[in-house]
Amino acid sequence: DQRVIQEKDIIILDWGCKYNGMCADMSRTVFVGDITEEERQVYEIVLKSQEEGEKAAVKGAYIPEVDKAARDVIKDAGYEKYFFTRLGHGIGYSVHEAPDIKKSNQRYLEEGMVFSIEPGIYIAGKFGMRIENIVAVTENGNEILNKASKEIKIIKNV
Template identity: 40%
Template structure:
């Protein structure tokens, strides 16, 4: 159990007027305790609260089928499949105080807790954990660097797979083996491999589309290594680009690099987004940049706190997020260039080192 992380969550809860929270997100439980299991339909929860002397108090609720959670919290409450966990949870709560509930607490358990009047009120408390996870400590930052380094290396492998007749699905399905060869444990999300006009679909799912020389190729991929995620996008040419294709590409590249250049503590997420968006709009491609600029990342590929024109919170040292402008002209061209950055005391560290330059693959 990480006492410093528990304390940070408790302080965040107190700023919301809460003194107890039921954490049910398995990844957040791992973040706070070092214990991980996937509960599926069974109940798993961690109570984070203060005792009568204002000291941190933690209680883990686990089915006996789960791996042993001894030591993960100050108190362990176990139960069988035939037991109802709701009364066990209610018995540990302060029924006279509101309870912060996790966004992953399903109605199957939340509604019975409400019916039992286990707390005076129920409020969404996920921000308390999300805000703690948002700022990475030095160890987490190093793990993010290593995962991104692996992703950089995997991009070389991906580019080398492009050849006449190969399908998107064939390349995507082979990536897991390369990640494992490089030391990662798996994907951080399903890889995107797009040929030709498919690149104009930002979330295209690899299919049987066959590559033909001259197609543009987009790879949006990430691995999970030692629990932390990477995420990067690069777009390649496979023949000399037309003036139109190159204009689109260079506009996206300038938007990416301009946004990265302004990242520093105090600058808002909205300002970062708008820096990239204005470059794309000024070039006449505004309607074709159809998504936010980025998302936070860490133990999961997409974590709360987006990089968008409506997010006015200033960035903080240790936060890690993507910068991924794109232009998607249906039936014609799609380009995205994505890096991850970590906010530093006076700017940011770009975690990806794979070139932004327009590259024609030699086939």
């Protein structure tokens, strides 16, 4: 369905590009007009989850533990049933490739792997939010490839 953006909408912007045959991907959530206290709290939960996932995603980490690090933030806040997607996906020559960052992928992260960390809370009929960065595993940890701010953005005067 198509419609005009309205006051109080919450928009997940998901975009990427290709450079020298390699894919990029990023998601940010923006608020139109204003933000409620509940929306602000849920956004902060998603942000903390995303950051914990990034911190855990280092060389040698067990992928289910990376998933757990991010997912536990949402679970502890009481929103577990609203985070029903994988935590992330590999990216490279294709936008979606191995390794999937999810509980059932029983692999360890290796230097050179590149993937998204993109937790979200999606409450049907109410709102959805996601924050996504791309992480590259390095010899000494990781590098976050996206540099865009993850601060709350409110678009006024639409």
